[in-house]
Amino acid sequence: MSLVYKAEKWMKEKMFGCQTCGQCILSHTKMICPMNCPKGLRNGPCGGTLDGKCEVIPELDCVWTNIEKKKAGAKDLKIHLPPKEELLNTASYVNLVNGKDKATRLPHDFVDTRHIAASSKLADKMGRGEFVVTLEIPSPLNPDGLSRVEKIMARTREHVDAVNTTTNAGGVPSLHSTETGKVVMDHGVESIIQFCGRDHDKDDFLGEVEKAMDMGYRNFLLLTGDWLPQDERKVAQQTWFPMDSSQMIHFANQQLEDWQSRLGTVPFVGCAANPFSSPMDISVERLAFKRAAGARFCQTQAITHVPTFAEWYQQVRAAREDDPKLTIPSLPLVGSKKLFQVLCRLPGVYVDPSLHAIMERDDFQRASLDWAFGIAEGVIEVGAAGVHVMNFGMPPAMIDEFLTQIRGRAQEARTRAGLQFQPTKV
Secondary structure, three states: OOHHHHHHHHHHHHHHOOOOOOOOOHHHOOOOOHHHOOOOOOOOOOOOOEOOEOOOOOOOEOHHHHHHHHHOOOOOOEEOOOOOHHHOOOOHHHHHHHOOOHHHHOOEEOOOOOOOOOOOHHHHHHHOOEOEEEEEEEOOOOHHHHHHHHHHHHHHOOOOOEEEEEOOHHHOOOOOHHHHHHHHHHOOOEEEEEEEHHHOOHHHHHHHHHHHHHOOOOEEEEEOOOOOOOOOOOOOHHHOOOOOHHHHHHHHHHOHHHHHHHHOOOOEEEEEEOOOOOOHHHHHHHHHHHHHHOOOEEEEEEOOOHHHHHHHHHHHHOOOOOOOOOEEEEEEEEOOHHHHHHHHHOOOOOOOHHHHHHOOOOOHHHHHHHHHHHHHHHHHHOOOOEEEEEEEEOOHHHHHHHHHHHHHHHHHHHHHOOOOOEOOOO
8 A cells, every 4th residue: 555545545534534535536526535425326316216315315415506506506517427336445546647547537518419219118208298198007026926017018009109118226126127028029018127226337238228129129217226225334435336327328429420320220218317315406407417418308306296397397497498208207097005114114205294194084095095195286287298108006096097087187287288299199
């Protein structure tokens, strides 16, 4: 261990809580070390941030919220790449001099690929302003569970435009998103395949996306990922995720021209956003950052309070009135008191008191469905591109009731708001 490293480590630990990544970006983060984020994020807060607190260790302030507050709204539409593993626990001053850290210390420009159209029916529908309905189906734990997916698709295929096939929901190991997606595609519906930066490095991720495109998938939701429940909650190099969502989006975006020319396919890349993160302007800027990185559409955290979504969405759409509306708010259908508690524990999810009150009622399932219709119509009236349906124990008949009615209700909601309605032909 060199004397330079020892001296730098001692000084920076005292001053900044340095985690000795060896490729220091303090000059870009207002002298607050971002590597004190348990996930090791280098481009902004994750979607689990509520009230400025860390998703992983709630008693701590979110490091990136503090950084963004000090930036005071300054726009920095460049991206930091994941740290090089070989530079961990080395002297950043030495790496600065010899240039070893240049690629990961300095931010990189984004690539503008807006002229390249995505090869997706969902992308076509959203680009035309059609109202879309997406449904979430968690991948089962093993192949036996695919029969459940088969039954859901047999009931819902006529009413949805695409299905999110989530992987490792709640951190519980499951079949990969692409395995569940096969059942969805067999029913003539597009899948939205999910990848998490928590689970892949760059080369592995790009290889998996290309493999998925070879299988016929066109829509991809790229997420940083939630903390795994079995992992100790702490700040250490061992906990850092290989990538964050913005880096994944950026890397995929860099490949679009190559994929288009070599495969004849361009993926429709999506991201997540949380309207309930506060301060709200940080959430709005975070989505703008992901859009600049190459995200084409967005699905939000569960929406349980329309006025908050409306305020957030107004800021998101500011000066973008002529752009296609590509934000799909998530809507929880809650029919189980046990799964309601699961919803309440999900990272980054705000559950409004109105839903808590409904869950105390004897007829909570019917009241919850009526509440969900109200939330859906509220977000549609302020311009949402569609709705993403998340089931938390609602009986199949009530899910079907929602799916068969929502397009008609959407038309009425858009008419009330003076918005043009484009029905989707599923």
